[in-house]
Amino acid sequence: MTTPLESAEPAVQAAGPADERPTSRGTLQYALSKAGGALFSIAMVLVGTFFVFRLLPGDPVRNLAQGRNMTPDQLDLERRRLGLDKPLIDQFLNFVGDTLRLDLGTSYEYKRPVIDLIGERIGPTLLLTGTGLVIAVSLGIWQGTRAGWRHGSRFDRVSTGVSLLLWSVPTFWLGLLLMMVFGVGIGPIPSLFPFRGIESVDAPDGFGYVLDVASHMVLPCLTLVAVVYAQYLMVMRSSLLEEVSQDYVTVARAKGLRDDEVRRRHAVPNALLPTVTLVFMRIGFVVGGAVTVEYIYTWPGLGQLFYRAIEVPDFTLMQGTFMLITVSVIVMNTLADVVYHLLDPRVRSA
């Protein structure tokens, strides 16, 4: 796994002017070593996936055929078609080659290539999690800043309490509650928002369609935001608390800057750093949330596809979606490390 690293080393050396600016060279090297680590992790995911999915109790062909009646000849044919008659090492190499060519096999449930299914489902998921993340991050940072700056105030106590509560709430239960109250409607509350799927059957075209999708997105998005924003709030709050007692904040105040200028121009930019990394670091958590939220609201995304794969169970589909989710989480985490390195001079000089 060191190959990409080694081959890139001379390029770093040859980049003459970069040598004079040790920081940028350091960053490049750092980024490359992180990328090497990520490639190693991804390779481990491939190895892990291959072996875990072959731990399946029983005969894989029978599992895949799901109890349909098949003659021994048919089973044999199927086994040969899947390459299961070859030695394990050949199977592994085939698996790696196919995966690298993005050939993730054919889903038994949908009778279509897994990669096509993923392609169809990725849009809705990105829309939902993307919107949810943007709202959760802005809300978390805003409230965290307010809570941390006025440490011990009523706002601080209330928002910390609420986020502790949300932290303990299982995502799926919150989804069920919101669906019951605002989707189905309860008592005097009418049905306010649609809660099944991404669009209505009779959805209008053009701008009307956008509104239709947006209204379908309200409840799933709200669920996702509620469980995710709490942790951004807590991190923003505690990292702001650390900054408040620093000398430079005292200096800024002594200069006679107004309170919110000290906060906006001095304390918040520094406190933002750990929060930014956390946004990326907790992507895995958001993905997990997306699986349950998409299941509850039958949102036609990757999470729901993954859920279907588990429910059936459709092992090819499960394997494909699992690898995709895991690899994207690893990539995100690596990006977070590199971005943090770029943003924070203290880490760079260390």
Added chain:
Amino acid sequence: MTSVAMARRRLALSRFWAEFRHHRAGVAGLVILLAAVLLALVAPLFIDESVTNVVEAPGEKWDGPSLSFPFGTDESGRSILLMIWWGSRTSLLIGFLAAVLSIVIGLVVGVAAGHFRGWTNGVLMRVTDWFLVLPSLVTALVLAAILGGSTFTVIMAIAVTSWPSTARLIRAQTLAVEARPYIERSKALGAGHWHITTRHVLPNVAPLLLASTTLEVASAIVTESTLAFLGVTSNKTSWGTMLRASYDFGAADQGAWWYILIPGLAILVVVMAFTLVGRALEAVLNPRLRRAA
């Protein structure tokens, strides 16, 4: 252990308790937690498996809260109160065992990495970091789906995906402990790896372990209920499977709010209790937090 050491430990314990008592939220959490565990333990004295029996259901289906059914009934007329009570055994058992297993893995890996340093540390931390980035719920779902959702495999799936943060914490603590002079003295007197890790490192990381185990139980209970809700566990009644049934049978459409609200509240209360106790323990044990508070 000599009586001097015993007396010292007893003193430390009483000091610890005196400190803990000041955290009102922590004490409240502890009371709830003990009550929940006690109730789960004595449940077989009052009720048995039959409360989850669909055929002998005592009430009408979708009955709202009443005197005979304080939390209403479900889709086949079973009492939700009794099912919550009976189901608490599964939820708490899996939560505890998964947390303990996860902590044990984290402890062994963390102490080994911190104690042996060198390449052991390198390899172990590499593995830990790899597990740390894996999306834990997704991985646990895959494991439970592949290995079949028996109680044992669900415990395994939760533990395998949740140990890395403990390992990192314990490793850091081990490094800090082993930097102290008395470890050097101990080595000079001929102490081996086993003696140092079990007699010196372990007692020093034990309080920290207590705090993280408590927090770990909370998240294990949430994970178990999520796995059960998504249907990868066996159909043994737990709070998660109850919520799954409420979703499958359309409790929201039936207006059966109690069926959705109550099992979730049960999870929430227990998880909150564990979280409060865990945070109070952390606050007592971590001098940095203590000063801040």
